[in-house]
Amino acid sequence: MKSRIAFVAFNTFREAVRDRVLYNLIAFALLISAAAILVGEISIDVERLVVINLGLTAVSLFGVVIAIFIGIGLVSKEIDKKTLYTVLSRPVRRWEFVVGKFFGLTGTLVVNTFFMAIGVFLALLYVARHFEKADLPVLAALYFIVLEFFVVCALALFFSSFSTPIMSALFTFALFAVGSLSDELRGFARMATGLKGALMTVCAYVVPNFSAFNIINQAAHGDGVPGRLILYNTLYALLYSTIAISGAVLIFQRRNLK
Amino acid sequence: MAAIEILDLEKTYRIGFWHSRQKLALRPLRLTIEQGEVFGFLGPNGAGKTTTLKLLMGLVPPTAGTARILGMEIDDPRVKAQIGFLPEQPYFYDHLTARELLTYYAQLSGVPAKERSARVAAMLQQVGLVESAGVQLRKYSKGMLQRVGLAQAVLHNPKVVFLDEPMSGLDPMGRREVRELIQQLRSEGKTVFFSTHILSDAEALCDRVAVIHGGELQGVGAVAELTPQSQGKVEIIFCAPSVPAALTSMAIEARVSGDMVNAVIQQGQQEEVLDILHRERIRLISLTPVRSSLEEYYVEKLRPKESGKGAGA
Numbered sequence: 001m002k003s004r005i006a007f008v009a010f011n012t013f014r015e016a017v018r019d020r021v022l023y024n025l026i027a028f029a030l031l032i033s034a035a036a037i038l039v040g041e042i043s044i045d046v047e048r049l050v051v052i053n054l055g056l057t058a059v060s061l062f063g064v065v066i067a068i069f070i071g072i073g074l075v076s077k078e079i080d081k082k083t084l085y086t087v088l089s090r091p092v093r094r095w096e097f098v099v100g101k102f103f104g105l106t107g108t109l110v111v112n113t114f115f116m117a118i119g120v121f122l123a124l125l126y127v128a129r130h131f132e133k134a135d136l137p138v139l140a141a142l143y144f145i146v147l148e149f150f151v152v153c154a155l156a157l158f159f160s161s162f163s164t165p166i167m168s169a170l171f172t173f174a175l176f177a178v179g180s181l182s183d184e185l186r187g188f189a190r191m192a193t194g195l196k197g198a199l200m201t202v203c204a205y206v207v208p209n210f211s212a213f214n215i216i217n218q219a220a221h222g223d224g225v226p227g228r229l230i231l232y233n234t235l236y237a238l239l240y241s242t243i244a245i246s247g248a249v250l251i252f253q254r255r256n257l258k
Numbered sequence: 259m260a261a262i263e264i265l266d267l268e269k270t271y272r273i274g275f276w277h278s279r280q281k282l283a284l285r286p287l288r289l290t291i292e293q294g295e296v297f298g299f300l301g302p303n304g305a306g307k308t309t310t311l312k313l314l315m316g317l318v319p320p321t322a323g324t325a326r327i328l329g330m331e332i333d334d335p336r337v338k339a340q341i342g343f344l345p346e347q348p349y350f351y352d353h354l355t356a357r358e359l360l361t362y363y364a365q366l367s368g369v370p371a372k373e374r375s376a377r378v379a380a381m382l383q384q385v386g387l388v389e390s391a392g393v394q395l396r397k398y399s400k401g402m403l404q405r406v407g408l409a410q411a412v413l414h415n416p417k418v419v420f421l422d423e424p425m426s427g428l429d430p431m432g433r434r435e436v437r438e439l440i441q442q443l444r445s446e447g448k449t450v451f452f453s454t455h456i457l458s459d460a461e462a463l464c465d466r467v468a469v470i471h472g473g474e475l476q477g478v479g480a481v482a483e484l485t486p487q488s489q490g491k492v493e494i495i496f497c498a499p500s501v502p503a504a505l506t507s508m509a510i511e512a513r514v515s516g517d518m519v520n521a522v523i524q525q526g527q528q529e530e531v532l533d534i535l536h537r538e539r540i541r542l543i544s545l546t547p548v549r550s551s552l553e554e555y556y557v558e559k560l561r562p563k564e565s566g567k568g569a570g571a
Contacts, residue, residue: 003365004365004366007362007365007366008366011351011354011362014353014354014358015351015353018353019353081349082345082348082349083349083350083351084317085312085315085317085343085345085348086343086345086348086350086363086407086410087363087366088315088316088317089315089316089317089338089341089342089343089420090338090339090363090366090367090414091335091336091338091339091366091367091368092338092366093335254319256271256317256318256319257312257317257318258271258318
């Protein structure tokens with residue numbers, strides 16, 4: 001079972017690499033280099049802050065775009081191109097296939113983020129000339145960004161299990177946008193009363209809380225990240241991804257592969 | 259134990275935005291295919307052949323009925339290790355090379371790691387793709403993709419092989435190679451279930467055939483049973499530059515091709531014809547009863563349906 005999931009995941013990773021997904025690293029490298037040089041020229045004392053903010057935001061946005069646009073095609077493309085027929089006629093269960101595809105894409109994003117992280121640290125070294133202890137929260141911020149990718153991939157996979165790629169992209173992006181404002185949403189829910197308040201509270205807690213993963217600003221200021229937050233965010237991402245993937249599996253399990 | 263038992267397998271698709279309309283793809287189908295048989299599943303496009311194969315592969319769930327392969331229910335995961343499947347007009351991961359694709363499928367099929375590369379190499383050799391094994395599949399022609407498809411279907415040494423229109427889109431050489439592969443599978447004792455609408459292939463290869471149309475089984479039997487010697491005619495082939503004058507009045511039809519004459523006479527006239535050939539010192543090549551062709555059987559089975567209903571994929 002584990003090996004079949006790993007084989008599917010590796011093939012998904014290999015497909016992403018050969019489809020030139022990692023070419024986004026070139027754009028990222030250009031962006032972060034330009035930012036580092038520019039910031040070094042015009043900023044006084046805030047170079048570090050600007051580079052971390054810009055770098056981590058770019059890591060997050062590049063990854064989310066990849067997660068959505070590849071995630072929505074993970075299964076639907078295989079159905080449309082009928083490549084799935086020769087896979088599912090082997091001893092591969094449908095849930096193994098879905099989980100393998102998920103890990104293949106998240107694996108791609110982890111590799112992508114790893115190289116981007118190197119870019120961020122090189123830019124940081126360029127502007128600050130040295131690393132310091134206050135840079136450590138950048139690692140936590142990167143870890144949270146990876147957790148964010150897990151949830152976005154799972155959502156994209158979930159929507160694509162019953163919807164068209166375009167609608168799946170719209171749903172996932174909308175949920176990402178709303179989830180990024182979930183702190184505000186929860187604030188509104190607390191202020192509303194009656195049925196409206198109850199509905200808003202449900203919505204606020206059902207949409208993924210992406211704002212909890214965003215500690216870019218704290219990391220830029222060198223603020224420490226509590227261990228409890230790391231634990232909660234890890235559990236939250238795992239739980240949310242598991243629920244979304246389980247939903248995708250349940251729907252895909254019953255699907256006719258016409 | 260039968261290789262394949264199809265027990266009233268039935269499929270109706272729900273279509274439309276609200277899934278409120280129904281489209282019949284397969285009426286209850288009952289068939290048994292014995293081990294070692296080469297079985298042809300014949301029918302026009304849209305007859306229900308591919309739907310049947312997808313049901314057997316577990317790609318679509320049945321509306322009713324069930325099927326067993328080698329005594330195991332089709333949803334039993336152990337079945338999948340024993341079967342090979344070539345879909346119609348197969349699509350593969352075009353970012354992979356043929357070697358990578360076959361290795362991937364060997365991994366998924368549970369071929370042990372130490373046997374994998376040898377198995378893949380042997381299959382590439384068998385389907386004549388050794389030289390292009392390192393080329394990405396996006397650069398392959400249709401015929402080459404069909405060969406890859408055949409290789410992946412038998413790569414893991416399955417006991418039962420399902421081929422959906424295996425000759426589709428192939429040139430004469432390609433079709434011949436597929437026929438040879440099917441014959442080889444037969445000689446290895448494997449069961450082959452293949453769908454086709456090319457009747458000459460079915461006639462040449464199959465022990466038994468079934469005809470399906472409109473999602474409904476029209477007939478099933480051994481090719482010899484379905485094409486009886488019912489015409490009362492005999493085909494005679496002999497070496498001569500033209501039809502001898504004594505034979506002209508007897509031949510129902512005669513065709514000269516080079517130094518060869520192919521004539522059809524009524525049954526019962528063989529002795530007389532043989533005498534003429536002997537007298538005129540003409541060398542006889544063959545003398546065989548004319549069978550009705552599988553095509554005639556097929557057309558007869560399909561005819562009443564032509565004005566009637568249609569079925570699914």
